[in-house]
Amino acid sequence: GAGVSQTPSNKVTEKGKYVELRCDPISGHTALYWYRQSLGQGPEFLIYFQGTGAADDSGLPNDRFFAVRPEGSVSTLKIQRTERGDSAVYLCASSFRDRTDTQYFGPGTRLTVL
Amino acid sequence: AQKITQTQPGMFVQEKEAVTLDCTYDTSDPSYGLFWYKQPSSGEMIFLIYQGSYDQQNATEGRYSLNFQKARKSANLVISASQLGDSAMYFCAMRDNAGKSTFGDGTTLTVKP
Numbered sequence: 001g002a003g004v005s006q007t008p009s010n011k012v013t014e015k016g017k018y019v020e021l022r023c024d025p026i027s028g029h030t031a032l033y034w035y036r037q038s039l040g041q042g043p044e045f046l047i048y049f050q051g052t053g054a055a056d057d058s059g060l061p062n063d064r065f066f067a068v069r070p071e072g073s074v075s076t077l078k079i080q081r082t083e084r085g086d087s088a089v090y091l092c093a094s095s096f097r098d099r100t101d102t103q104y105f106g107p108g109t110r111l112t113v114l
Numbered sequence: 115a116q117k118i119t120q121t122q123p124g125m126f127v128q129e130k131e132a133v134t135l136d137c138t139y140d141t142s143d144p145s146y147g148l149f150w151y152k153q154p155s156s157g158e159m160i161f162l163i164y165q166g167s168y169d170q171q172n173a174t175e176g177r178y179s180l181n182f183q184k185a186r187k188s189a190n191l192v193i194s195a196s197q198l199g200d201s202a203m204y205f206c207a208m209r210d211n212a213g214k215s216t217f218g219d220g221t222t223l224t225v226k227p
Contacts, residue, residue, distance in 0.1 A: 033215075042118070042205050042217030043159070056214065089157060099213025102149070105159035 002027065004106035006092050012112045013082055021077040021109045025094030032075050033103060034067055035091040043091050049075060050098060082113045116141050116210050118218035125223050127196045134181070135191045135221045137206030143167075147209040148189040150180065153220070154202040162204075165189060196225045 005024045013019050025032050031050055035043035045059040049069045057067070064082075069075040079086055089108040095101035117140040127133035139148065150162040165173045165180045173180040181190040189208075193200055201224050207217045 040219065042207070042219050045214060045216070048213075058214075091159065093159070099209065099215075100147075102161055102164060103215065104161060105151070107156065107158040110157075 004092055004094055004104055006090075006106040006109050008109060009107065010110045010112075012114065014114050015082060015084060017082050017113075019079050019082055019111065021079075021090050021111070023075045023077070023092030023094075023106060025073065025075070025092070026104060029094035029096055029104075030072070031095040031098050031101065031103075032069060033093040033095075034075070034077050035093065037089045037091055037108070039088075046077070046090075048099065079111075082111075084113050087111055087113045116143075116146075116208055116214070116216040118206050118208055118216055120206055120218035120221050122221045123219075125221055127193075127223065127225055129198060129225055129227050130195055132192060132194045133196055133223065135193070135204050135206075135223065137189045137191065137218060139187050139189060139206075139208045141187075141208065141210060143211040145211050148180065148182070149207040149209065149215075150178070150189075150191045151205045151207065151217075152200075152202045153205060159205070163191070193223075198225050198227060201225045 034046040037043045048056040052072045064080045067077045091108045093103040093105045095103045119138045146167045148165045152160045163175045177194045179192045203220045205220045209215045
């Protein structure tokens with residue numbers, strides 16, 4: 001079956017612009033996660049959805065970052081007023097039920113803020 | 115706070131030999147899970163193996179095994195019979211009691227022909 005997909009694969013934007021990153025989880029997976037991976041580092045947790053609701057958003061760095069999952073499937077990570085420090089690979093993962101299940105990752109979106 | 119330490123930024127191994135990638139963790143939770151992921155240059159994180167803190171036996175998945183030493187808080191990954199396709203970045207991760215996952219900074223493995 002299809003794995004986690006993310007679009008776009010690459011996004012280049014200018015400082016101050018708004019961007020949206022999309023994640024399509026594995027079909028039937030209830031839990032969805034966003035991570036940010038900076039060069040040379042491991043993924044850093046941003047937010048966890050259980051169904052449509054954000055069960056844990058403690059990893060979002062500030063209020064410029066927001067994520068939604070309105071129908072409990074596809075999720076969109078939204079970044080307002082982008083800064084150069086936001087440049088990173090944004091990874092999405094999903095798991096079958098909740099955080100006790102193994103997470104399966106998508107290929108990531110590489111965001112570059114000029 | 116949970117912490118994962120991978121002390122080997124880079125490792126080299128000869129094809130067909132075994133290699134051990136080190137991982138130590140720090141937690142006060144009695145219940146946790148340990149994972150290893152592989153990240154090739156394509157960027158996708160591929161799940162390799164899982165070990166629960168209460169599991170009595172070390173986890174194995176094909177050529178991958180996890181050397182779990184609970185008292186030492188280590189969860190080293192052993193790859194047997196290395197293949198050229200094993201060249202990648204490898205991440206150790208821990209899931210705490212609340213379900214939050216923390217990743218180490220990774221080890222780059224290069225398999226030499």
